[in-house]
Amino acid sequence: MANIKWVYGFNEVEAAEKQVGGDWEAVRALMGGKGANLAEMTRIGVPVPPGFTITTEACNAFLAAGEQFPEGMWEQELEALKEVEKETGKKFGDAANPLLVSCRSGGKFSMPGMMDTVLNIGLNDETAKGMVKLTGDERFVYDAYRRLVQMFGSVVLDLPGEHFEDVIEKAKKERGVADDTGLTAEDWRAITERFQAIIEKEAGIEFPQDPYEQLKLATEAVFASWNGRRAVDYRNAAGIAHDLGTAVNMVTMIFGNMGETSGTGVAFTRDPAAGEKVLYGDYLINAQGEDVVAGIRNTKPIAELQQDLPQAYAEFADICQKLEKHYLEMQDVEFTIEQGKLWMLQTRTGKRTAQAAIKIAVDMVSEGLISKEDAVLRVEPGQVDALLHPQFDPAAKAAAGRLAKGVNASPGAAVGRLYFDADTAERMAREEGQDVIMIRPETKPDDVHGMLAAKGILTSRGGATSHAAVVARQFGIPAVVGCDQLEIDLEKRAVKAGGTVLKEGDYVSLDGATGEVFGGQIPTVDPSFEEQTDLITLLGWADEISAQEGIRDLPEGSPTRGLQVWANADYPRDARRARTFGARGIGLCRTEHMFFEEERLPIVQRMILAKTDQERQAALDELLPFQRSDFEGLFEAMDGLPVIIRLIDPPLHEFLPSYEDLLVEMTELRLDAERGKALPSETLASKEALLNAVEGMRETNPMMGLRGIRLGIILPGLIEMQVRAIFEAACNQALRGIDVHPEIMIPLTGHVNELNAVQPQLQEVAQAVMKEKGTEVEYKFGTMIEIPRAALTADRVAGVAQFFSYGTNDLTQMTFGYSRDDAEAKFLLEYVEQGILPGNPFQVLDRDGVGKLVAMGVKLGRQARPDLEVGICGEHGGEPSSIEFCYTAGLNYVSCSPFRLPVARLAAAQAAIRRPALVV
């Protein structure tokens, strides 16, 4: 151990690199982020106050040995201090020309809850007097001294901060002044003494006058704070490993408060809000670093430093350029100017808004700083999403009173008046031109017309994949769902949230990105995709990267070698939007959504309630033209690209009134009749017939009931009509010169024999239509893989299906046995909170379980059919981590709602660049 180097001067970064084998990440792990950056700046010639770093390894050794410094460490620390003395020409503990240092912790990752900073180490009663002589500024010196004692007490000895603050408050009161600046040198000296007495009383030790003792205790305190409760809790929550340890940095004190040629500031090398290439920050003349942050005095914009201290400004601007070129990233820096001399105290990658992240990445490519791949990796997919939805003005939102918080189901800001049912919501929006927020305990398919007319959707039940959430995301409508603090009273048309009661017509504001609900109207800003030229540029690069990428382990003959991004779109208008947003195909068109439209629903109900095959066929014949015309629009919008159309999926009772409503109505009618109220006799009979029909269709677990291909087998006329409509539309458009690529998707297959039972029949319909129309179109028949058994037997299924599309919503339901209508509210969110699940598997694909089935299905399927086209059309298709998984599992495309396309295109390209290994 004696031979181990525990301490590195800021000018020894090469030695550290050598120690860890030249890897910069390893240097950061050894010296901590702050220490590594200070050393790195030193290496490239940026002025950094002399200092040194005690490594994270020393911390770990200290903790492992029961809080004992490892052998040789303290000696190395003293040695390093001597080097600093040499460089600065000052001497630690020397009253004549004292060296003061700050002690700062700094691990690999920035971490609240760790011991932070102790300033002015080296001051004691003697050196303080020396400093007074040296600077002639007694007030400055005793202010500095009391800061040391105060920080030592609160930070090193962990005494409550109030002990010290109370003293200052009392002093100010006695002096009759409002703030610290009113206190004199004498006051600070008295306060310093008082602080020392507090330490003696509360911690039972004397404030150490020996500077080396100060140094040692500060070092120990930083090390020990790694295992403090707050730090451990934070690491548990943030998923940071407990064995990293923290480094300790000892940095020569620089004083920005030594007169009008001194100052201090923080700045970004580019505008972190808009991304423009201008210095962005604030500074103060004659002040210390914490004063800038504390907001005690009004800071000046960084540009004005050019007037105040032109030379220092010029040097600072050069250094910023230099740092950007060196780090190839926008930097967030701290600096201090001591009597005209500029010192850099910190540099790190700067945080930025989504818009800035994109602009900076794109600009840096133009500037030749980074590659397109780098640019694509620089932007978090989640940031992009926020850019496409209306957003609240941040200041106005911060000022607004929050009423409740629910599940952040669909991002974006929405402001409007509350309406409690779909019909009213639609009427108010369409006829009165109001901005509407539709509020319901939960939504159902027949609420869709109201939802589509609304600016936002609010429910008190359901989770992130409830009907309300899915529809909202599909159409890019902001939504907060499962907001169980709301007590909705549908009868009274009112909702209670905490103490507040809102009535129908009252304004609310929803933030779908955070799940927050506010009373009243918060101003919003509404972005447009077309105007976001930087984003469009970046996504163009992303697509290039995804398309170039051709070395995934896919069999020869696979339809695409990169991961494409397609869209889920049910209507022509969605398809057009999807194309604008860069979709390479439609991965899912849900044909049943078309059935809910107002003029069609009665026909659908007639079809369902038909008593004879003839009646049923008549209704189907009426539906066909509607479906055909929708498909014609889709094909036109997607000219040249594939369009996957899923045959009807939901159980039929979704198209009928609810059983419970009918039951109540029927009971009322029955009691009326019993009490002799005259009723048209057919009212009771027809209501009873409807009730019986709905009862006959009820299912205990409809999710696992008669729907999808099961319905197609029991009621073949319905899907035959759909296939006829698809091919009539395709042929009509082909004859008009449109390049159509229909792919018919059969939902809910669990056994290959289900496909065997319907697919040949449907293919006959397709052939018949093409013959009638006298033209041929290319087409495929394929299936959703959403039942575990289909994935387990994918080799057999692929013997019949020409393509697979993973319906990971249902696959997640079945694999976990979680009903997505119930689980989130009943236990799933609780599971996530308790850490039983790492996340909500309906949002982020569960790789260990569901992912294993997906990967197994891809492998088995391609064994049977090497050119099998495989995609995903569940909610996960728009979620970055899930997209990465899809890439590794060898899928050909992900399909997501149009608004998620930019996110997905970026995530797909990032996966292509990172090439993670498949681990299931």
Next chain:
Amino acid sequence: MANIKWVYGFNEVEAAEKQVGGDWEAVRALMGGKGANLAEMTRIGVPVPPGFTITTEACNAFLAAGEQFPEGMWEQELEALKEVEKETGKKFGDAANPLLVSCRSGGKFSMPGMMDTVLNIGLNDETAKGMVKLTGDERFVYDAYRRLVQMFGSVVLDLPGEHFEDVIEKAKKERGVADDTGLTAEDWRAITERFQAIIEKEAGIEFPQDPYEQLKLATEAVFASWNGRRAVDYRNAAGIAHDLGTAVNMVTMIFGNMGETSGTGVAFTRDPAAGEKVLYGDYLINAQGEDVVAGIRNTKPIAELQQDLPQAYAEFADICQKLEKHYLEMQDVEFTIEQGKLWMLQTRTGKRTAQAAIKIAVDMVSEGLISKEDAVLRVEPGQVDALLHPQFDPAAKAAAGRLAKGVNASPGAAVGRLYFDADTAERMAREEGQDVIMIRPETKPDDVHGMLAAKGILTSRGGATSHAAVVARQFGIPAVVGCDQLEIDLEKRAVKAGGTVLKEGDYVSLDGATGEVFGGQIPTVDPSFEEQTDLITLLGWADEISAQEGIRDLPEGSPTRGLQVWANADYPRDARRARTFGARGIGLCRTEHMFFEEERLPIVQRMILAKTDQERQAALDELLPFQRSDFEGLFEAMDGLPVIIRLIDPPLHEFLPSYEDLLVEMTELRLDAERGKALPSETLASKEALLNAVEGMRETNPMMGLRGIRLGIILPGLIEMQVRAIFEAACNQALRGIDVHPEIMIPLTGHVNELNAVQPQLQEVAQAVMKEKGTEVEYKFGTMIEIPRAALTADRVAGVAQFFSYGTNDLTQMTFGYSRDDAEAKFLLEYVEQGILPGNPFQVLDRDGVGKLVAMGVKLGRQARPDLEVGICGEHGGEPSSIEFCYTAGLNYVSCSPFRLPVARLAAAQAAIRRPALVV
């Protein structure tokens, strides 16, 4: 081809064996079952009429060549005929001493739809005259001749049989006689001529006078009939390969109708009904074979042949002995005696009842004929099942009028009066002592008291694993479920089936083994297990075999190397029954069933509706003694054996009134209130509170909702109470000297973290109780594997769980995405009917999908924990094919309802003997 031997004399079986390499199955494939057995009898010296077989290979060659005999075949057939002439001393086509033969088809498997038999080939106008001279019996000869012509026309030429029957009918009318015996020689001659004319008219050919032409056409006709429509349909339905081909047997005609020393009969070598070792059959003197079967004359029991023809009888009895010793199986034989000389015409394995199968198998072991393994393989597990349930008297059942047919959910016969709800059913049974059939559209857990009091259960909804079905099988109560031809009117307390209406109190009879429902009372017979000594002997051997078996591919340290049979039992009385039926442990005790008992349910409801933790804990404290006393009984009954107790599984709303009922009640109360009817105000309020509570607990898909371990995590007090009750009971009994082995099973695990969240807590409870009681008991904690994800991640789950028990009911639901409450009635039975599924996967485990998950889970689980105990406790644990799968997958035990134990023990032993390979 010319060198191929196409034709084998009955005395050439060695040559056939040599040809196919000595394998008897291959001889049967080559010569067909009938031909092979005739040849085999010839070899062992049993008198068989001389004859020969034309092989199935010849048939296949004939069909492949476009219905041309293969080269050399016809020559070989003529050659073989010459051999027969030599042996019999007669000559084919010789008027002086004509040889007549019958032509009979016979493939490897007996097959209706094939051309069957043509008798008397060789007769023509000339040989007929010769026969008359020879026998002096003109009537006999022309009756024989007309039979040849008739069969030739209908069988060889495929003319409609009525053409010929009409002629006979007309002749009888003209003669004024009632049956064939009234027709004279002259009549038969005229009829023969008439038949020949019909052939000429209808088929356009002359009836061939050339006997060789007859022979050739008959041979061709048998071959061609292999591809006839009826034969092809039959093979498709029965799963017989189409490339087997049929053989043709030409057998010298023997006449049992040549006077009082002639006769014919059919017999079994043992009693096929009771299994006694006595000859069992019928015969007729002076008759032909078809007369015995046709039932035209009254046959005599075979024993009387001893008086009629003592020498022939003695020879026949010897031959039967000889055949049994040779085939080592009870035989079903046909014989003819021609003028005192006995000829055997057929022998084959005889069909028998379940009881006979068991007795014969056991007797044959005592007689030293077969081994115990053979005996175990001789009995179909399904047959054993039938023996343990009451059965209808077959004749009475045949005479009864069937009302409807549903799903055969739980075997056994039941007779009783219909009652339409559980309370009435229970009252009528308990107070009035009536035999009750409880009828409901479907049943729910709170119907169980009525079901337990009933003799039989009848529902119009639900399938083979509906609540009604599962409970019925569990308790061995006969049940017919999902009988959708029944229209149940609960208001009118009546049920309509077709035209019949039955009212409350009317008698019905159910056959749970067939799913049939009859009006009125059919007499039943009620077997007892203890009295079935042969069955007990056989099952003892089965257990020996299962236990000896020790070479399955299981890791060292596995708890058992053979497949054991355990039982699902919730109550001490079930456990005692299970022990009687041979259970080696309890694989599943469903603790929640105890909650439904009358005095406990109100406490359970109080626990569920508790508003405070205190209220809830108070209710739990009240429940604990009930649970403890149930467990004490279980441990006592299973002294020395493991008892797996599953913690609460169903969602809580199952213990509350139904939402729909409450909704109707509430609507009624509301309307009453609106109309000013005076109500105690708390009635409305408390009903509303209950409705709200139930509504709050409602789930869209309860099967995938808040239940099992999820409920345990959300409501930890409940399962802690259960674990406390288990350990208090175990310790109490251990202190009394009982050897207890509790194993606590956690249901519905999907993620190992769920176990991590509850198991340590529960183990603490266990430790605490043992400390309180001052004793230690051995125990295990384990989990159900019923969620696909648990099987997919079984390695992680086994890191915590000490045992797995596959809940294949739920695993089948999730893997297929089939709700078992809905699927069977809505589409599953239709799927089975259409052949989309090979069977109902809730009855027979689906090896390709569910089985793949099971096998994967076993493998992964044992990787993590080599001594992992793995069993199955779903319905499949009592089903033979599923048990075979469990054996191959390496499970340690199957657990089934007590009544299925004999079936399962037999099936387990059969798997151990057959050792099938694992194919998933």
